[in-house]
Amino acid sequence: MEHFEVNYDGLVGPTHNYAGLSFGNVASLANAKASSSPKDAALQGLQKMKALHDMGMKQGVLAPQERPDTHALRRLGFTGTDAEVLYKAASEAPAIFQAVCSASSMWTANAATVSPSADTANGKVHFTPANLTNKYHRSLEPETSGRILQAMFENSRYFEHHKHLPDNEHFGDEGAANHTRLCNEYGHAGVEVFVYGRHAFDSSKPAPKRYPARQTLEASQAIARLHGLSEDNTVFIQQNPDVIDQGVFHNDVIAVGNQNVLFYHEQAFADTDTKLAEIQKKFGNEGELHFIKVATDDVSVEDAVSTYLFNTQLITPPNGEMTIIAPTECEENPRVKSYLEGLVSQGGPIKHVRFFDVKQSMRNGGGPACLRLRVAMNDEEIAAANQNCLMSDALFDRLNQWVNKHYRDELAVDDLKDPALLEESRAALDELTQIMKLGSVYAFQRD
Numbered sequence: 001m002e003h004f005e006v007n008y009d010g011l012v013g014p015t016h017n018y019a020g021l022s023f024g025n026v027a028s029l030a031n032a033k034a035s036s037s038p039k040d041a042a043l044q045g046l047q048k049m050k051a052l053h054d055m056g057m058k059q060g061v062l063a064p065q066e067r068p069d070t071h072a073l074r075r076l077g078f079t080g081t082d083a084e085v086l087y088k089a090a091s092e093a094p095a096i097f098q099a100v101c102s103a104s105s106m107w108t109a110n111a112a113t114v115s116p117s118a119d120t121a122n123g124k125v126h127f128t129p130a131n132l133t134n135k136y137h138r139s140l141e142p143e144t145s146g147r148i149l150q151a152m153f154e155n156s157r158y159f160e161h162h163k164h165l166p167d168n169e170h171f172g173d174e175g176a177a178n179h180t181r182l183c184n185e186y187g188h189a190g191v192e193v194f195v196y197g198r199h200a201f202d203s204s205k206p207a208p209k210r211y212p213a214r215q216t217l218e219a220s221q222a223i224a225r226l227h228g229l230s231e232d233n234t235v236f237i238q239q240n241p242d243v244i245d246q247g248v249f250h251n252d253v254i255a256v257g258n259q260n261v262l263f264y265h266e267q268a269f270a271d272t273d274t275k276l277a278e279i280q281k282k283f284g285n286e287g288e289l290h291f292i293k294v295a296t297d298d299v300s301v302e303d304a305v306s307t308y309l310f311n312t313q314l315i316t317p318p319n320g321e322m323t324i325i326a327p328t329e330c331e332e333n334p335r336v337k338s339y340l341e342g343l344v345s346q347g348g349p350i351k352h353v354r355f356f357d358v359k360q361s362m363r364n365g366g367g368p369a370c371l372r373l374r375v376a377m378n379d380e381e382i383a384a385a386n387q388n389c390l391m392s393d394a395l396f397d398r399l400n401q402w403v404n405k406h407y408r409d410e411l412a413v414d415d416l417k418d419p420a421l422l423e424e425s426r427a428a429l430d431e432l433t434q435i436m437k438l439g440s441v442y443a444f445q446r447d
């Protein structure tokens with residue numbers, strides 16, 4: 001049996017915009033109110049997916065969500081026709097209105113936590129959508145994420161789906177952005193590393209002071225229990241509270257793992273030596289485990305946050321030469337560029353670097369790694385998954401046509417209350433569910 005890592009990238013939704021919604025995420029605040037290009041953003045995302053597909057990777061697509069979310073506005077007491085609901089919310093509660101317009105489901109690293117079958121007690125692939133409680137605009141995602149994931153991985157012989165954790169900050173969960181998996185081969189049992197920002201039930205423990213810690217230890221432990229992971233293949237590490245206060249709002253802004261490599265900044269974790277020793281012990285001695293530490297003297301936390309050096313994808317193409325997929329911001333920063341040149345020329349496990357323009361996403365604080373959800377599967381599981389969500393030359397052409405037909409070239413914050421945008425968005429998503437054979441996953445299709 002063969003084993004693969006499939007990267008499911010989020011398709012950028014038709015309301016992609018910059019609203020400054022994420023306190024603690026430096027790029028989101030810096031670009032608040034800039035006008036956006038939903039079409040460019042969606043096409044940029046598709047280019048990246050196609051490039052990885054052309055490198056021989058298994059590449060998937062995850063559908064966006066329905067925005068503006070009129071159902072969320074009705075729940076908050078806005079009434080009338082959809083156009084009236086939009087108009088009243090935009091004029092009476094503009095901040096809430098902007099939140100329900102966000103296309104933030106594009107960052108699918110936050111859609112769910114996934115444990116491959118090799119790690120779980122019942123031998124199935126487990127999915128738990130992230131509740132994303134820390135930000136209102138993101139807390140609107142989990143129900144629909146759950147429905148989309150079920151439509152993509154339907155066969156209960158191979159796949160098990162859990163409900164998102166309780167919608168409460170005590171169980172704040174941000175999904176795979178705070179989770180990585182180390183293994184010799186994708187099909188071997190791996191060590192699942194959960195990184196949390198604070199303890200919810202013990203206020204004596206260290207926590208960030210300036211910006212929120214979005215993930216709690218208790219949430220990570222609950223996911224590990226739900227997925228049937230064992231103590232022998234799980235490690236919980238606290239993120240260094242000081243780096244959260246410098247804008248590292250998820251672990252995937254300061255560390256990334258793939259197979260037997262953990263690439264991390266020296267300030268990423270609290271209690272680093274003890275925790276890396278625990279990872280090494282649980283990984284075992286069967287194969288070599290590489291810890292690639294980046295020193296502050298080589299790359300500062302500030303440079304890591306502005307270039308997203310660690311929000312890169314570390315992938316293993318079929319030729320086995322591990323490659324780093326980096327945003328062009330890394331190429332434009334001389335210190336980070338020279339670090340990466342050194343990294344790939346020193347004979348270590350990472351052999352190549354490739355730069356991608358994902359600026360439309362970067363301006364909201366989302367790099368290449370934020371845009372993808374990893375699902376490691378064997379060939380039988382891949383065959384049991386929804387084939388219409390896997391990238392191919394035909395799907396690439398079809399989705400490009402779909403974006404060009406439905407998406408606007410430019411969107412300003414003021415355009416969001418235009419009822420025509422809601423209609424355009426619903427028409428686009430209705431067609432998409434047919435292209436990707438998802439069924440009626442959106443609220444507007446189920447009313």
Ligand SMILES: NCCC[C@H](NC(=O)CCC(=O)O)C(=O)O
Binds near residue numbers: 021102110367370
């Ligand atoms: N993993 C990357 C997630 C980025 C995302 N940004 C946002 O939601 C910004 C949206 C805005 O500001 O319009 C977040 O912070 O959760």
